[in-house]
Amino acid sequence: MDEQKIREALQVVVHPKLRKSLIDIGMIRNIVIDDDSVTLSLALRSERSPLRKVFIREIEKAVGDVPGVSSVQVEVIALSREEFDQLFPRAPLKGIEKVKNFLAVASGKGGVGKTTVAINVALALVKQGFKVGLLDADVYGPSIPVMLGISAVLEQKDNMIIPQEKYGLRIMSLGMTAGRGEAFIWRGPLVSKMINQLLGKVTWGELDYLVIDLPPGTGDPSIAIANALPRCLVLMVTTPQEVALADVRRALGLFQKTGQPIVGLVENMSYFLSSPSAEPIEIFGRGGGEQLSKETGLPLLGSLPIDLELRQGGDSGVPLLVSSADSSTGHIFHTIAHKIAEQTRRLE
Known part of the structure; x- marks a missing residue:
């Protein structure tokens, strides 16, 4: 023998x-x-x-x-x-065949400004010369149409959905398919199916980046994206306080288990300036993003202030990177986008 x-x-x-x-x-x-x-x-x-x-x-x-x-x-x-x-190679999803890079913007908990970060990072990438799409993958509470002032009806051609175009972005959200205030009720298997349709049944065309705004937490949408896009980059958004950091650690654990490369961290609501020359007021504490960066070895790409123009942009449908791209907060978004592009080139 x-x-x-x-x-x-x-x-x-x-x-x-x-x-x-x-x-x-x-x-x-x-x-x-x-x-x-x-x-x-x-x-x-x-x-x-x-x-x-x-x-x-x-x-x-x-x-x-x-x-x-x-x-x-x-x-x-x-x-x-x-x-x-x-x-067992996956059959490529038709809609994303010409997308070079995927960037999921994620957070462990709600209320940290993740969608605001996703929109303005996507716009900063556009201003740096990239072709960018923006997918609202928050199937429970899609808010990108409101924050970008989009009310047009989606069109289809050859059985494929045509994304809306605004501010140089190609945009798709379930919020474009239902009336304002209508509830979205999804169970697990339907979530994965819907995510795949948002990726594969939309004519995204040639893109350098498809930025994906994930819902908070580590539920079905995040798992569906991880399964559909095994090489999707992840940008984690947090705020300085410990309760946010604890949830972000859990979300980091999910993406590390599924093998997605994490390009870095963004700390939102880091401080407030009552005037340009005033001392920063750290309403939600301080140093949380730096602490998490040291714990995980992930780079802290930027710390964003509590900015009235950011809030106004979300309500008016005109984001800060459109209305005040050269503001101090706008420059922070440009720096974040530049660092993401650098990280992407290193990982290629």
């Missing part, structure tokens, strides 16, 4: 979808022979895989039938994301 005989015996254990033997595609590995015992590893995406018991049973029978083998032990190990994607 030798390893070659074991490998030959395992040729009969075939993956039903790939129609190839598990030994040939590397899902069976680490074969060890000790006298009359054989130990090997079975690599699966998850230990809860529905094929787990079937594969183990077939492996035990195939190897057990080899003369001289008295016992077979199968250890289940995890395929890496890269291995899984190589074995």
Whole structure:
């Protein structure tokens, strides 16, 4: 009995979808022979895989039938994301075939100004010469149409949705499909399906960046984006106080587990200036973004003040990067966008 005989015996254990033997595609590995015992590893995406018991049973029978083998032990190990994607490549979503980079703007909790950051970072990227789209992936409370003053009805062509264009952005939101104040009620499976439609059924065209405004938390929309776009960059938004930082840490944990690269942190509502020459008033505490940056090793890309023009821009439909791009807060957004572009080039 030798390893070659074991490998030959395992040729009969075939993956039903790939129609190839598990030994040939590397899902069976680490074969060890000790006298009359054989130990090997079975690599699966998850230990809860529905094929787990079937594969183990077939492996035990195939190897057990080899003369001289008295016992077979199968250890289940995890395929890496890269291995899984190589074995089971996803069919590309039609709408995003020509999008170079994806940037999800996320936060652990609501009320930190994530949508304001997403809109103004997207506009800052436009002003730096990039072609940019903006997707409102907050399927529960889409607010981008209000914050950009969009009320036009969506159009379709060749079974694809045509995004709205404003301020140099291509924009899509579920808020464009329902009346103002109408409730959005989604359950888990429908959320993933809707996210995929917002990506694949919209004619985004050629874009350097598709900026995706995620809802707060670590629920179904964030998981759906992570699954659909495994190389999506993530920008985390927080405020200085500890309650926000605690939630952001949880959200960071989700994206780190799913393998999304995190380009950095933005601290919003860092301070308030009663006048240009006044001392900063740190209403929500201080140093939270810096502390989180030190903990995680992620760069703090910028600290944004509590700015009346930011709030007015969200209410009027004219964002700060349109009305006051050269203001001090506007320059902070330009710096954040510049750093994101630099990080993107490093990760390519």
